Amino acid sequence: MNTMRTLRKIAAFFWRDFLIARGYRLALVAQTVEELFGVATFFYLSRFVDSPQLERALPAGRSYFTFALVGFAFFDYLSVSMTAFDSSLEEARQNRTLEALLVTQTPLPVIIAGSAVYPFVALALRTCVYLGLGAIFFGFAPRGANWFGALAILLASILAFAGLGILSASYQILFKRGNPAKWIVLGVSSLVSGMMYPVSVLPGPLQMLARMIPVTYSLEGMRAALLAGAGWGQLWPSLVALLAFAAVLIPLSFAVFGWALRRTKITGTLTHI
Amino acid sequence: MPVPAIVVENLEKFFPPALSGWRSLLHPFAPATQCALAGVSFVVDRGEAVALVGHNGAGKTTLMRILATLVLPTRGRAMLDGFDVANEPGHARERLGYHTGGDEGFYGRLSGRENLAFFAAMNNLTGADARARIASAAEWMGLADDLDRQMRTYSTGMRHSLGLARALLHGPSVLLLDEPTRSLDPLAAADFRRLLKDDIVRRRGTTLLFASHTLAEVEKIADRVVLLDHGKMIACDSPLGLRVSTGTPTLEAAIGHILRPGTTAGGSR
Numbered sequence: 001m002n003t004m005r006t007l008r009k010i011a012a013f014f015w016r017d018f019l020i021a022r023g024y025r026l027a028l029v030a031q032t033v034e035e036l037f038g039v040a041t042f043f044y045l046s047r048f049v050d051s052p053q054l055e056r057a058l059p060a061g062r063s064y065f066t067f068a069l070v071g072f073a074f075f076d077y078l079s080v081s082m083t084a085f086d087s088s089l090e091e092a093r094q095n096r097t098l099e100a101l102l103v104t105q106t107p108l109p110v111i112i113a114g115s116a117v118y119p120f121v122a123l124a125l126r127t128c129v130y131l132g133l134g135a136i137f138f139g140f141a142p143r144g145a146n147w148f149g150a151l152a153i154l155l156a157s158i159l160a161f162a163g164l165g166i167l168s169a170s171y172q173i174l175f176k177r178g179n180p181a182k183w184i185v186l187g188v189s190s191l192v193s194g195m196m197y198p199v200s201v202l203p204g205p206l207q208m209l210a211r212m213i214p215v216t217y218s219l220e221g222m223r224a225a226l227l228a229g230a231g232w233g234q235l236w237p238s239l240v241a242l243l244a245f246a247a248v249l250i251p252l253s254f255a256v257f258g259w260a261l262r263r264t265k266i267t268g269t270l271t272h273i
Numbered sequence: 274m275p276v277p278a279i280v281v282e283n284l285e286k287f288f289p290p291a292l293s294g295w296r297s298l299l300h301p302f303a304p305a306t307q308c309a310l311a312g313v314s315f316v317v318d319r320g321e322a323v324a325l326v327g328h329n330g331a332g333k334t335t336l337m338r339i340l341a342t343l344v345l346p347t348r349g350r351a352m353l354d355g356f357d358v359a360n361e362p363g364h365a366r367e368r369l370g371y372h373t374g375g376d377e378g379f380y381g382r383l384s385g386r387e388n389l390a391f392f393a394a395m396n397n398l399t400g401a402d403a404r405a406r407i408a409s410a411a412e413w414m415g416l417a418d419d420l421d422r423q424m425r426t427y428s429t430g431m432r433h434s435l436g437l438a439r440a441l442l443h444g445p446s447v448l449l450l451d452e453p454t455r456s457l458d459p460l461a462a463a464d465f466r467r468l469l470k471d472d473i474v475r476r477r478g479t480t481l482l483f484a485s486h487t488l489a490e491v492e493k494i495a496d497r498v499v500l501l502d503h504g505k506m507i508a509c510d511s512p513l514g515l516r517v518s519t520g521t522p523t524l525e526a527a528i529g530h531i532l533r534p535g536t537t538a539g540g541s542r
Contacts, residue, residue: 016380020380100439103366266345
């Protein structure tokens with residue numbers, strides 16, 4: 001009963017955000033055009049990239065373009081996870097709907113989770129557009145890809161990233177804005193996770209750092225599944241690492257979030273801008 | 274004997290001092306030393322309309338926000354329909370409707386109906402039940418013809434009505450209103466007061482606790498007045514009782530007399 005209610009509420013959040021986004025149709029068109037430019041940039045950049053080291057890191061017959069396209073498309077899941085939860089909170093504060101939401105029969109964790117559903121669904125569509133544009137215009141052909149493996153890696157990644165996102169929202173609840181942790185996680189991850197180049201080109205200490213963040217395993221697993229058609233046996237180290245991150249980060253983030261929420265109810269700053 | 278709609282017992286609230294700049298970095302969790310409520314106690318019976326009156330900073334909004342489960346009390350307790358708002362906030366919220374006097378708090382790009390449907394879902398109302406309640410609330414608030422317009426095109430008065438419709442959608446037994454008419458023109462405010470007193474309190478039997486600076490409004494709507502000053506409750510009586518006990522001709526004079534003994538006029542606006 002409660003699960004059904006929660007799902008109905010999450011659906012209501014999705015519908016709300018869809019209706020709002022529908023009001024900005026031009027922005028949707030502009031975003032697709034922007035994605036086309038992004039994919040084209042990778043394609044032409046890849047024509048100039050020719051490194052023996054890179055070739056060794058890529059699956060046989062794959063180009064730098066496919067490597068970067070998958071890296072760029074799936075790194076977005078970390079970016080959205082790190083921003084969706086606290087942005088939903090910030091937006092509700094700014095348009096003064098947070099107070100109205102908080103006196104309903106929906107607890108704040110459901111409000112924040114529900115508000116993050118639309119950005120994730122929109123991102124999934126954007127990923128399809130990215131890969132589709134790459135396939136249509138620039139010869140990206142994921143033949144022999146392990147799609148179920150890629151889906152498993154994606155779901156495990158979202159779980160692990162959501163933990164980081166909820167931690168980021170906890171900071172936002174407490175300190176309102178200027179979330180440095182978010183930008184540190186995103187900055188370090190974009191540097192060392194292998195989004196644009198293989199982790200193997202990094203110096204030793206940065207490679208060690210790369211092993212401590214979930215997005216590295218996410219990109220490795222995703223490239224293995226999509227570009228090399230890796231089987232479950234080859235994907236499991238990435239999957240296990242991502243699930244281990246999720247197992248630690250999700251309970252930790254809920255505990256920190258609960259504490260932050262209680263703290264702001266004591267200080268009376270929950271709805272402050 | 275029925276459980277009172279609202280019970281407030283020795284309620285105290287202290288906030289940490291507001292710090293900025295490097296002080297806030299050095300003391301992110303400064304101790305709560307600023308007193309907002311100092312041992313306030315009163316009871317509101319079912320179907321009663323009670324006004325919270327006092328200067329700015331007297332503690333009215335803090336009290337409202339504690340009852341609305343938005344702020345935790347430091348000491349004491351507040352019960353709503355028998356549920357402790359600090360320890361059982363979910364149960365308290367089932368019985369609670371809350372509306373502040375502002376005209377914000379909606380999604381401007383959604384229609385009035387879509388806004389109400391979203392908040393209905395947040396209060397566990399879906400499907401035909403939600404649609405019927407939205408239609409009836411809109412009819413009641415005089416919004417039926419405008420319900421499918423985008424909310425951003427609504428006038429202030431219409432937004433107010435939409436806010437009240439939202440607060441009443443799930444049939445709460447207690448309605449909390451913080452300065453409900455502060456941004457309404459005099460005619461809209463008069464209509465709003467009539468709606469509150471005649472329909473919501475008398476006809477529906479909803480318990481009403483509202484904060485107001487408008488004493489004419491208080492006199493029209495309230496069965497009793499809780500007078501707060503610097504976080505303390507200094508009087509709790511009917512408007513007539515306050516006038517009689519102070520020997521003054523108006524509520525304004527009575528409140529002025531209580532807040533500043535020796536004078537017979539002034540006080541809260």
